[in-house]
Amino acid sequence: MKTVHFPTSKEELKSLKAGEIVYLSGRIITGRDQAHKRLTETLKAGKKLPVELKGQAIYYVGPTPCKKGEIIGACGPTTSRRMDAFTPSLLKQGLTAMIGKGNRSEEVRIAIKKEKAVYFSTLGGAAAYLKKRVLAAKIIAYKDLGPEAVYELEIKEFPAIVWIDSRGKSL
Amino acid sequence: MITEKQIAETVKKLCIKANTILRPDVKKALCKACAFEKNKNARFILGALVENYKIAEKESTPICQDTGITVVFAEIGQQAKIKGDIGKSINNGVAAGYEEGFLRKSVVNDPLSRKNTNTNTPAVIYYDFVPGKKVKLTILPKGFGSENKSKLYMLNPTASMEEVKKSVINAIKEAGPDACPPYMLGVGIGGDAGKATFLAKKALTYKIGFWGESANYKTLAKELYKRGNRLNIGPLGARGKTTLLGVNILSFPTHIAGLPVAVNISCHVLRSASATL
CATH class of the missing domain: 3.30.360 (Dihydrodipicolinate Reductase; domain 2)
Incomplete structure (x- = not known):
């Protein structure tokens, strides 16, 4: 199975085709509902974002609390659709990939095609399985949001379906 | 006391x-689906879901x-x-x-x-x-990924059996791949709007394979199961034969003017646990 290493360039994501299963590895950031809301509000206000989005992959997740000695709690993807309204403006900032679960809106599909990004759907509900594939985790923004804070993660071989490829083809 | x-x-x-040890009937249904599924991607995903509940139980992780x-x-x-x-x-x-x-x-x-x-x-x-x-x-x-896909249909009392079935199938279609299929469906039929949604939720606490309380409802549940699995949504939307793990229906008498049909969708991580004091 093909492995995509993050961060990666849009050029390298070109070869991926909707429907294929790949492994995702490397460094990514996380963000879900409240983080998306804050990031877009910051952009609207013309202020600087607390995280760099250019060249990044964002994973929609809110992990369970971490036990002592663990890297992260259980950490499967949340439903991507709830992020749809915020996604086009983040893609404009140079975001290259999104990782979540399920379908996206038509607006998001068009924005992905325009920006030549890729949307992956990873294993929804397989939170214990994915937890074992996180090598490092640290909070980099919005700590006050608890499970919705923005983390930087180092992941190894997250299985994922290429759901919307850079040509805008959706599964 | x-x-x-x-x-x-x-x-x-x-x-x-409930959050760390998957119910035995759900484990069984996932393993059965894994053996039955022909689609390569769907099989890979079901295999990972089986590994997931094993890791969770072993490490006492959600x-x-x-x-x-x-x-x-x-x-x-x-x-x-x-x-x-x-x-x-x-x-x-x-x-x-x-x-x-x-x-x-x-x-x-x-x-x-x-x-x-x-x-x-x-x-x-x-x-x-x-x-x-x-x-x-x-x-x-x-979980709310699946709860957000709950549906209530207030059908006419004269609705045909096909309309009842179509309502349930429509709920599955609208959930599509978003709520972590394969799904378990809880269906509540009758009562008032509140009772129907309550029964749909409660039906999820019954074992997979319960189907319904009487022969009529069992037949209906099995028919919905077959039709649901023909939708080709598949595990996590990867296509394939496994869109549903089961369908449980609970019913209640209702009013002459209505036929409430509620659908509560559970993701493949169908969790519950009971104790009697």
Whole structure:
């Protein structure tokens, strides 16, 4: 199975085709509902974002609390659709990939095609399985949001379906 | 005499158990699907889901990071002797379970102002009075990826059987790949709007393979199961034969002017645990 290493360039994501299963590895950031809301509000206000989005992959997740000695709690993807309204403006900032679960809106599909990004759907509900594939985790923004804070993660071989490829083809 | 402490302790243990050890019937259904599925991607995903529940059980880690809003079915015997406040005890048990079990606290204090209560309480508690002197507590942690796909159809009393079936199938189609299929469907038919949605939720606490209480409803549930699995949504939307793990229907008498049909969808991480005091 093909492995995509993050961060990666849009050029390298070109070869991926909707429907294929790949492994995702490397460094990514996380963000879900409240983080998306804050990031877009910051952009609207013309202020600087607390995280760099250019060249990044964002994973929609809110992990369970971490036990002592663990890297992260259980950490499967949340439903991507709830992020749809915020996604086009983040893609404009140079975001290259999104990782979540399920379908996206038509607006998001068009924005992905325009920006030549890729949307992956990873294993929804397989939170214990994915937890074992996180090598490092640290909070980099919005700590006050608890499970919705923005983390930087180092992941190894997250299985994922290429759901919307850079040509805008959706599964 | 049943004490507050006993209730809280029981609820605490049930919260942790339900979130870390998958129900035997759900494990069986996933393994069966894995053996039956022909689609390569679907098989790969089902294999990972089986590995997931094994890791969760072995390491006492939540099966899914969305450890849900805690739904509690409290069936209280008419002759049960309870000392203290049962609602308070259940909520104390939930708070303790989510803290000690490292479960995610996902409940906000108000649907509009949205501040996390940091305890996963209050739980959604459904009280029911039953004959006897015992108290049965069933915990159903319900994730919101699937809860958001709940549907209520207030059909006409003259609706055909096909319209009833189409409503349920429509709910599955609308959920599509978003709510972590393969799904378990809880269907509530009859009563009023509230009763139908309650029954749909409660049907999820019955074992996969229960189908319904009478021959008619069993036949209907099996027909819905077959049709649902022909939708080609598949595990996590990867296509294939496995869109549903099962269908359970509960029914109740209703009004001459209506036919409520409620659908409560559960993701493949269908969690519940019970204990009797």
